[in-house]
Amino acid sequence: MRLIAENLGGERGGEAVFSGINFALEKGQALIVTGPNGAGKSTLLRVVAGLLPVAAGRVHIEGGGEDFPSVASACHYLGHQNAMKTALTVTENLRFWRDFSGADFLRAEEALETVGLGDIGHLPFGYLSTGQRRRAAIAKLLVSRRPLWLLDEPTAGLDKASEERFAVLMRKHLEGGGIVVAATHLPLGIEGAKELRMGEAV
Amino acid sequence: MWSLFLRDIRLSIRAGGGALTGVIFFLAVIATIPFGVGPDLNLLARIGPAILWIGALLACLLGLDRLFQADREDGSLDLLVLGDDRHVLALTVLTKCLAHWAGSVLPLVIAAPLLGLFMNMEPIGIGATALTLLVGTPAITFIGAAGAAVAVALPRGGLLISVLVLPLTIPVLIFGVSASYGAVADPDPFLQPFLILAALTLFLAVLGPVAAALALRHGAD
Numbered sequence: 451m452r453l454i455a456e457n458l459g460g461e462r463g464g465e466a467v468f469s470g471i472n473f474a475l476e477k478g479q480a481l482i483v484t485g486p487n488g489a490g491k492s493t494l495l496r497v498v499a500g501l502l503p504v505a506a507g508r509v510h511i512e513g514g515g516e517d518f519p520s521v522a523s524a525c526h527y528l529g530h531q532n533a534m535k536t537a538l539t540v541t542e543n544l545r546f547w548r549d550f551s552g553a554d555f556l557r558a559e560e561a562l563e564t565v566g567l568g569d570i571g572h573l574p575f576g577y578l579s580t581g582q583r584r585r586a587a588i589a590k591l592l593v594s595r596r597p598l599w600l601l602d603e604p605t606a607g608l609d610k611a612s613e614e615r616f617a618v619l620m621r622k623h624l625e626g627g628g629i630v631v632a633a634t635h636l637p638l639g640i641e642g643a644k645e646l647r648m649g650e651a652v
Numbered sequence: 653m654w655s656l657f658l659r660d661i662r663l664s665i666r667a668g669g670g671a672l673t674g675v676i677f678f679l680a681v682i683a684t685i686p687f688g689v690g691p692d693l694n695l696l697a698r699i700g701p702a703i704l705w706i707g708a709l710l711a712c713l714l715g716l717d718r719l720f721q722a723d724r725e726d727g728s729l730d731l732l733v734l735g736d737d738r739h740v741l742a743l744t745v746l747t748k749c750l751a752h753w754a755g756s757v758l759p760l761v762i763a764a765p766l767l768g769l770f771m772n773m774e775p776i777g778i779g780a781t782a783l784t785l786l787v788g789t790p791a792i793t794f795i796g797a798a799g800a801a802v803a804v805a806l807p808r809g810g811l812l813i814s815v816l817v818l819p820l821t822i823p824v825l826i827f828g829v830s831a832s833y834g835a836v837a838d839p840d841p842f843l844q845p846f847l848i849l850a851a852l853t854l855f856l857a858v859l860g861p862v863a864a865a866l867a868l869r870h871g872a873d
Contacts, residue, residue: 499730501730501733501734520737522734522736522737523734525734527730527731527734529727529730530727531725531727532727533727534726534728535659535726537662537663537666542659542662545655546656546658547731549654549655550731550732550735550739551731551735
């Protein structure tokens with residue numbers, strides 16, 4: 451499977467944010483998108499996911515087979531928000547996303563165990579701290595199988611130990627033939643990752 | 653899909669959900685009418701079905717703005733839209749509409765017979781009004797979903813949704829009320845307007861979610 455962006459351009463409110471982005475990622479490769487605030491990192495991820503229209507060029511997935519015909523169907527998108535309901539418990543949230551996303555992978559309890567939240571699954575999501583919420587959202591990546599992870603500042607709010615745990619998860623995902631595209635300011639601890647600097651050529 | 657339905661039902665029942673808000677508003681509107689109109693029991697009985705319908709219509713509109721906005725604020729909406737390849741987005745919207753109806757509007761239908769007593773309505777009139785509400789209110793939710801999807805990105809979309817949606821619900825209101833009157837007043841037919849009401853609901857069950865899905869897909873930012 452390959453994720454390919456050709457001469458990709460994106461815009462917000464009719465104004466071009468970036469243009470001429472090219473990359474091709476094979477199985478097991480990671481792309482770290484860096485750049486100053488406002489360089490268009492989040493917009494790039496949303497364009498790749500298909501949440502924003504492509505202004506120029508194209509982005510597509512090759513060799514996804516029947517299960518993953520498009521980027522949207524192949525990706526986990528972890529945005530700034532955690533996409534969890536504060537009134538439901540952590541486990542209920544994860545179970546819902548597991549059922550809805552299909553392609554079951556880990557059970558909700560196992561996923562929580564993996565991110566170190568095994569003992570608070572019964573709490574409403576609203577009671578969690580910022581870092582715990584982020585970890586629960588990361589557990590969401592594990593409950594259903596998707597080859598492509600699109601991560602927007604995934605480690606925002608995480609402590610050192612959780613960052614390292616998350617780095618291990620990403621390495622495991624890459625070893626299993628996954629692809630990671632992450633926009634971040636902080637080093638993610640993935641060796642051999644490609645880097646895309648935004649906002650400098652403009 | 654079933655899990656989405658269950659999740660939305662749970663959310664409407666738990667703290668911060670809108671299940672009771674609509675019923676209380678409905679109760680407040682119907683309880684005020686006799687004070688405003690005066691103690692003329694015949695008049696109250698005559699306008700009863702219409703008042704129940706208008707009250708239920710307004711109470712329906714009350715919670716509609718949260719239909720997609722709550723999901724948008726916590727980022728769930730992005731993931732629902734991305735799930736388009738597995739679950740067609742229009743079906744996702746339809747499921748959300750049905751959950752919203754079951755969680756927030758069905759309580760209104762259940763409360764309607766009780767409130768009918770406030771209006772001095774006959775038992776058969778109360779039954780007919782409740783039945784027309786049961787069949788007709790889903791149509792309001794489906795139209796409202798399209799309005800809610802258009803206004804999802806607006807910070808104070810609630811009023812806009814009501815203004816957008818209210819004119820489109822007029823046919824539902826007309827046929828709902830005329831069927832309710834048909835059951836009580838003798839020469840007026842019950843079955844014909846009732847069937848048209850059912851047809852409206854079925855028609856909008858298709859059109860509303862498709863329009864809402866289109867708006868959600870293109871309204872993303």
